[in-house]
Amino acid sequence: CSLDGMEKVFPSDLSGGQQQRIALARAIVVNPKVMLLDEPLSNLDPQLRETMRFEIKKLQKEFGFTIIFVTHDQSEAMALSDRMLVMDMGNIQQIGTPLELYNNPKNRFVHSFLGQSNFTHVKIKGGKAYCQGDSSRVVWDAPSGTKDGEMLMATRPNTIDINRSEGFCTKIIKRVFRTDFVEYLVQVGDDVLRVQTPHRNLFSEGEECFLRFPSPMWYPAQEEGADEERAKRMIV
The missing domain is CATH 2.40.50.140 (Nucleic acid-binding proteins)
Known part of the structure; x- marks a missing residue:
């Protein structure tokens, strides 16, 4: 998680991005089959968000677990997802790959939500x-x-x-x-x-x-x- 040399530092003394890495490490260490991440990058600045996107994707590929990633940020969803689900007012509007949803949105809401x-x-x-x-x-x-x-x-x-x-x-x-x-x-x-x-x-x-x-x-x-x-x- 790119935290070499931080072994003796308390999580509360780390930066926002480093604290997010600690939270991910704690979740991964139990070897989960499915992990729920509810807007995990919402409080980070743009540069840290970009770094953590790649970190999360890399860890998912390396350890082979499934991530259910909740976000309102379409760029995060497009960058991280193998499959996406778009909801509106509690109802599922469309499920598919990022490319399918972006190129063939089934209704106006999905079209406006993605891009x-x-x-x-x-x-x-x-x-x-x-x-x-x-x-x-x-x-x-x-x-x-x-x-x-x-x-x-x-x-x-x-x-x-x-x-x-x-x-x-x-x-x-x-x-x-x-x-x-x-x-x-x-x-x-x-x-x-x-x-x-x-x-x-x-x-x-x-x-x-x-x-x-x-x-x-x-x-x-x-x-x-x-x-x-x-x-x-x-x-x-």
């Missing part, structure tokens, strides 16, 4: 999707066999193709430089979407742009009252 999400309110007519608030222009083709009516088109900010010639025409509302990408806010009907793209693909605020959605996912319009019920439970 960043855009949800565009659209109306389907004759196999075409028109954004809410602008019924004159097609946003994208609806999936084959989709019935006419209201739906949500879900996209990841880093999968949207932003260019200067092809797709849905709009304008840049805001540009924000991030460490690894540039993030744009763009208007699509009544919704504002986030688009993340490499630094080399630069647009100015107010500049015209075009959006293409190579891999959208489609969900029914949100059930009435679900967001309100979720917010109520969080307050309680």
Whole structure:
């Protein structure tokens, strides 16, 4: 557990990360078949969290026990899990590998919980999707066999193709430089979407742009009252 030379130091005198290692060692020494870790990294700073993620994964592989890891941090879940379970209001929404849940979330909640999400309110007519608030222009083709009516088109900010010639025409509302990408806010009907793209693909605020959605996912319009019920439970 990387605690060489600390044999005579009391756990209370160790750093947060070292205390977490002590707690793990105490649990592992009894050779458990299953170990429950309930948000074990929540009180650590980002650097220690990253270190402990690798430590926990390494120990699990080395000793071969099963870990049930409870967390609200999606990056922890994605980094540590062989299989994930996503719950909402006490109900299981989806079980699968991190890749399955991220690439094929079964509903809006799972999509929004794992990774960043855009949800565009659209109306389907004759196999075409028109954004809410602008019924004159097609946003994208609806999936084959989709019935006419209201739906949500879900996209990841880093999968949207932003260019200067092809797709849905709009304008840049805001540009924000991030460490690894540039993030744009763009208007699509009544919704504002986030688009993340490499630094080399630069647009100015107010500049015209075009959006293409190579891999959208489609969900029914949100059930009435679900967001309100979720917010109520969080307050309680």
